[in-house]
Amino acid sequence: xxxxxxxxxxxxxxxxxxxxxxxxxxxxxxxxxxxxxxxxxxxxxxxxxxxxxxxxxxxxxxxxxxxxxxxxxxxxxxxxxxxxxxxxxxxxxxxxxxxxxxxxxxxxxxxxxxx
Amino acid sequence: xxxxxxxxxxxxxxxxxxxxxxxxxxxxxxxxxxxxxxxxxxxxxxxxxxxxxxxxxxxxxxxxxxxxxxxxxxxxxxxxxxxxxxxxxxxxxxxxxxxxxxxxxxxxxxxxx
Numbered sequence: 001x002x003x004x005x006x007x008x009x010x011x012x013x014x015x016x017x018x019x020x021x022x023x024x025x026x027x028x029x030x031x032x033x034x035x036x037x038x039x040x041x042x043x044x045x046x047x048x049x050x051x052x053x054x055x056x057x058x059x060x061x062x063x064x065x066x067x068x069x070x071x072x073x074x075x076x077x078x079x080x081x082x083x084x085x086x087x088x089x090x091x092x093x094x095x096x097x098x099x100x101x102x103x104x105x106x107x108x109x110x111x112x113x114x115x
Numbered sequence: 116x117x118x119x120x121x122x123x124x125x126x127x128x129x130x131x132x133x134x135x136x137x138x139x140x141x142x143x144x145x146x147x148x149x150x151x152x153x154x155x156x157x158x159x160x161x162x163x164x165x166x167x168x169x170x171x172x173x174x175x176x177x178x179x180x181x182x183x184x185x186x187x188x189x190x191x192x193x194x195x196x197x198x199x200x201x202x203x204x205x206x207x208x209x210x211x212x213x214x215x216x217x218x219x220x221x222x223x224x225x226x227x228x
Contacts, residue, residue: 045219091157100146100209101165103217107157
């Protein structure tokens with residue numbers, strides 16, 4: 001079965017704290033893509049990152065970093081020194097067929113950053 | 116560059132009415148899809164298309180029809196709206212393959228009374 005699990009429904013932290021959003025996926029395919037999207041209160045979906053299943057290097061982009069571990073089927077997202085503008089719903093997603101047409105989304109994690 | 120354009124942004128229907136959500140993209144993407152977003156359930160795939168003339172069902176296709184007569188357009192039709200179809204609908208497009216990022220429209224909020 002293809003599935004994405006984001007067990008953390010809501011997270012609330014104080015500004016400047018570090019926070020990690022968990023994502024666990026299931027797929028039998030050996031070639032797949034993983035994504036993270038951000039949905040701010042305005043409602044649009046903003047692409048953050050795409051990772052190929054053959055590339056297990058961690059990625060850092062400013063205050064954002066991603067930890068991909070195939071051994072545990074996880075693709076976790078860390079925000080360092082969080083800011084109020086990071087408040088949003090974050091979705092992890094899986095493209096199990098590398099097709100870009102049947103992407104499976106997790107249920108999302110609502111992140112609230114308190115000033 | 117308009118990207119993915121969805122209309123209307125808001126719509127209120129009565130049970131049993133029909134309507135079409137329009138989606139157009141100007142990026143010459145082959146792949147297009149429709150998702151619905153409900154509280155606590157993330158985005159669920161309704162229908163998708165891998166090119167003009169080709170469509171297929173996603174996870175929650177019941178009550179919805181689609182067609183893809185051109186590369187640019189991928190309308191979603193509700194033939195007889197039901198309150199369970201109250202949701203936010205997102206259209207997305209992609210080049211596919213190694214450049215498979217999904218580009219989303221701004222969403223359409225539909226309420227069925």
